[in-house]
Amino acid sequence: MEExxxxxxxxxxxxxxxxxxxxHYTVGCLCEEVALxxxxxxxxxxxxxxxEVTFRQCENFAKDLExxxxxxxxxxxxTEDVKLLARRSNSLLKYITEKNExxxxxxxxxxxxxxxxxxxxxxxxxxxxxxxxxESEN
Amino acid sequence: xxxxGSPDSEPTTRTLLRRVLDTADPSTPRRPRSARxxxxxxxxxxxxxRRLSSQTKTTARRRSQRIRSIGKLAHVQASGYxxxxxxxxxxKNILLTAPESSIVMxxxxxxxxxxxxxxxxxxxxxxxxxxxxxxxxxEPPTTLAPGLLAPGRRKQRLRLSVFxxxxxxxLPLSQESRGNADASSLTSSLNLTFATPLQPQSVQRPGLxxxxxxxxxxxxxAFLQDLRDTSLALAPPDTVLExxxxxxxxxxxxxxxxxxSLPCPSHSGAEDAERxxxxxxxSTGPRLQNNSPGKxxxxxxxxxxxxxxxxxxxxxxxxxxxxxxSARAQEPEGHTQVTEAEGSQGAIETKEPEGSSGDCxxxxxxxxxxxxxxxxxxxxxxxxxxxxxxxxPSTAVLPSEPLEPxxxxxxxxxxxxxxxxxxxxxxTGLSHYAKxxxxxxxxxxxxKALEMVEKCLDKYFQHLCDDLExxxxxxxxxTVRPxxxxxxxxxxxxxxxxxxxxxxxxxxxxxEYRQLLIPCAFSGNSVFPAx
Numbered sequence: 001m002e003e004x005x006x007x008x009x010x011x012x013x014x015x016x017x018x019x020x021x022x023x024h025y026t027v028g029c030l031c032e033e034v035a036l037x038x039x040x041x042x043x044x045x046x047x048x049x050x051x052e053v054t055f056r057q058c059e060n061f062a063k064d065l066e067x068x069x070x071x072x073x074x075x076x077x078x079t080e081d082v083k084l085l086a087r088r089s090n091s092l093l094k095y096i097t098e099k100n101e102x103x104x105x106x107x108x109x110x111x112x113x114x115x116x117x118x119x120x121x122x123x124x125x126x127x128x129x130x131x132x133x134x135e136s137e138n
Numbered sequence: 139x140x141x142x143g144s145p146d147s148e149p150t151t152r153t154l155l156r157r158v159l160d161t162a163d164p165s166t167p168r169r170p171r172s173a174r175x176x177x178x179x180x181x182x183x184x185x186x187x188r189r190l191s192s193q194t195k196t197t198a199r200r201r202s203q204r205i206r207s208i209g210k211l212a213h214v215q216a217s218g219y220x221x222x223x224x225x226x227x228x229x230k231n232i233l234l235t236a237p238e239s240s241i242v243m244x245x246x247x248x249x250x251x252x253x254x255x256x257x258x259x260x261x262x263x264x265x266x267x268x269x270x271x272x273x274x275x276x277e278p279p280t281t282l283a284p285g286l287l288a289p290g291r292r293k294q295r296l297r298l299s300v301f302x303x304x305x306x307x308x309l310p311l312s313q314e315s316r317g318n319a320d321a322s323s324l325t326s327s328l329n330l331t332f333a334t335p336l337q338p339q340s341v342q343r344p345g346l347x348x349x350x351x352x353x354x355x356x357x358x359x360a361f362l363q364d365l366r367d368t369s370l371a372l373a374p375p376d377t378v379l380e381x382x383x384x385x386x387x388x389x390x391x392x393x394x395x396x397x398x399s400l401p402c403p404s405h406s407g408a409e410d411a412e413r414x415x416x417x418x419x420x421s422t423g424p425r426l427q428n429n430s431p432g433k434x435x436x437x438x439x440x441x442x443x444x445x446x447x448x449x450x451x452x453x454x455x456x457x458x459x460x461x462x463x464s465a466r467a468q469e470p471e472g473h474t475q476v477t478e479a480e481g482s483q484g485a486i487e488t489k490e491p492e493g494s495s496g497d498c499x500x501x502x503x504x505x506x507x508x509x510x511x512x513x514x515x516x517x518x519x520x521x522x523x524x525x526x527x528x529x530x531p532s533t534a535v536l537p538s539e540p541l542e543p544x545x546x547x548x549x550x551x552x553x554x555x556x557x558x559x560x561x562x563x564x565x566t567g568l569s570h571y572a573k574x575x576x577x578x579x580x581x582x583x584x585x586k587a588l589e590m591v592e593k594c595l596d597k598y599f600q601h602l603c604d605d606l607e608x609x610x611x612x613x614x615x616x617t618v619r620p621x622x623x624x625x626x627x628x629x630x631x632x633x634x635x636x637x638x639x640x641x642x643x644x645x646x647x648x649x650e651y652r653q654l655l656i657p658c659a660f661s662g663n664s665v666f667p668a669x
Contacts, residue, residue: 064629071625072613084612 023058024051061085079103151228158223568592602626620655 027050031042068081079100086092572592576583609622620639627633632642643655659665 067625067628068612071609071621080612084608087608 020051020055023055024048027051027054154228158228564596565592568595571595605629 024047028047031047031050034040035042064085065077065081068084069075069077072078072080079096083093083096083100086096569588569592572588572595575591576588605626606618606622609625610616610618613621624633624639627639627642633639640656643652647655654667657665657667
């Protein structure tokens with residue numbers, strides 16, 4: 001009841017905190033890389049700010065993605081939704097499109113493989129069946 | 139008083155009523171005793187009424203009245219008392235008692251006396267009553283009437299005759315004959331009542347008779363002429379806003395020319411007209427030059443037309459804009475609803491604080507183009523009927539288009555429309571918003587700053603329009619629909635989980651747009667506007 005709700009809230013809150021911490025850690029790692037690359041130092045506050053902003057933007061993205069999917073009368077978020085989300089930044093859009101194509105290709109290849117496999121299996125099974133029949137006949 | 143037994147001394151309505159009031163308790167049937175006492179007197183006064191009412195349909199009414207009365211004893215008396223109190227019952231009684239001179243013997247001639255006077259208060263009822271009560275009895279009235287009537291015979295007779303004559307001729311009677319004559323005519327001439335139950339009423343009070351409202355048809359020709367004359371004569375004028383500015387931009391100045399000429403014809407739509415015109419002047423494109431005469435006509439023709447035209451014109455403009463390939467043509471629809479509403483309300487000032495400067499200009503701009511587009515596009519709308527009617531809000535997006543026509547219309551007079559027309563569509567709209575911006579800045583602005591503002595606005599609108607296009611494409615459509623606009627507004631944060639689009643529409647848009655945007659189901663489950 002209320003206690004449960006309170007406990008749940010606590011749980012959610014702690015979950016959020018953990019997520020934030022994870023984001024913060026990742027942002028810190030990335031900033032370190034960039035710092036090494038550009039030979040610029042990042043202050044802790046800057047990293048914290050960036051991670052906070054990232055976290056909030058992720059929330060926004062999630063809501064937007066859901067809206068886009070609903071707008072297209074779907075219940076699943078699609079790569080189309082993601083592309084629509086990233087349309088503002090050209091480079092990002094390009095990157096995402098490329099990745100999307102890669103994944104699509106990969107999926108196609110996989111499907112082709114699977115098809116082949118299943119065909120072979122079918123052939124084998126039919127051959128076996130025929131063999132069995134033949135054997136039985138014999 | 140009533141006890142005198144000669145209530146007929148002055149059988150006028152007034153006296154009758156006075157007697158009733160004097161004798162009987164004024165309001166409540168809850169005082170049976172006093173009512174009784176009064177009722178007794180009243181009974182004396184109108185024995186006929188009771189008798190009559192008992193026999194006629196009025197008994198039903200009396201019974202209903204009886205129900206009201208509390209005391210048992212008071213029932214009969216109270217009923218009579220109650221009856222008398224209401225003009226309806228009075229009239230009924232009178233009608234019953236009063237004889238028809240035409241039908242009854244000379245005795246009955248006297249009857250019309252009190253009857254007409256009492257009938258006066260509610261001639262309608264009497265007419266109704268006369269219709270109802272005609273059939274029942276002719277006799278009782280004759281017997282009872284004499285008691286009521288007396289001296290005014292001759293007078294009434296004369297009046298009655300006069301009135302009847304008037305009725306026959308169909309002329310309104312003079313005041314003299316009005317009072318008595320009406321009732322007398324009603325009671326005396328059943329035929330008349332049958333034929334014209336309501337005439338007496340109108341005759342009675344000609345001043346109150348409902349006359350069809352005299353509407354002067356707008357003289358479109360004269361208006362157009364005025365429009366042309368004034369627009370020709372006027373130099374680059376100032377809009378209302380411009381007046382407050384120390385510096386005015388020549389590009390935008392054209393609007394008021396038409397603006398000034400318009401106020402006279404359109405009273406109701408003055409606001410819209412002015413705004414529309416002011417913006418229209420700016421936005422007239424070359425192709426709309428022909429339509430400009432049509433604009434004022436449209437304004438005057440009626441707002442309803444405007445609205446429907448707007449929806450059509452918006453779509454047309456949109457299509458036209460697309461055809462022209464001007465990205466600007468696709469105004470951010472997202473703002474249309476919010477801003478349009480605000481702009482259309484004329485609350486341009488209030489808009490500023492509400493949204494960013496970019497929003498406000500877009501809003502006011504959008505409102506004006508929308509209004510403007512309606513009329514300029516009206517003629518086009520007919521041609522382009524085949525286009526998908528994008529919903530009004532989305533179609534309202536067209537601002538730069540409507541802005542073009544106006545500006546192009548005026549330039550031809552002063553300058554060549556060629557090169558300007560190309561630039562104007564893009565610039566005039568933005569310059570308008572830039573002017574608004576500088577107005578609300580409340581301090582002088584450099585030209586460069588204004589140009590930067592224009593640039594920013596340009597990019598902003600481009601972005602919004604692109605977004606709208608993408609949203610439509612995302613949903614597999616080629617037309618922008620309100621859903622796309624809602625999505626855009628959601629992304630902007632104008633529409634949230636707490637504030638829905640309908641709330642914004644209700645808050646900011648005028649009633650006509652609201653009717654178009656918010657579908658509501660009427661009886662019979664017919665939804666308007668039909669989706």
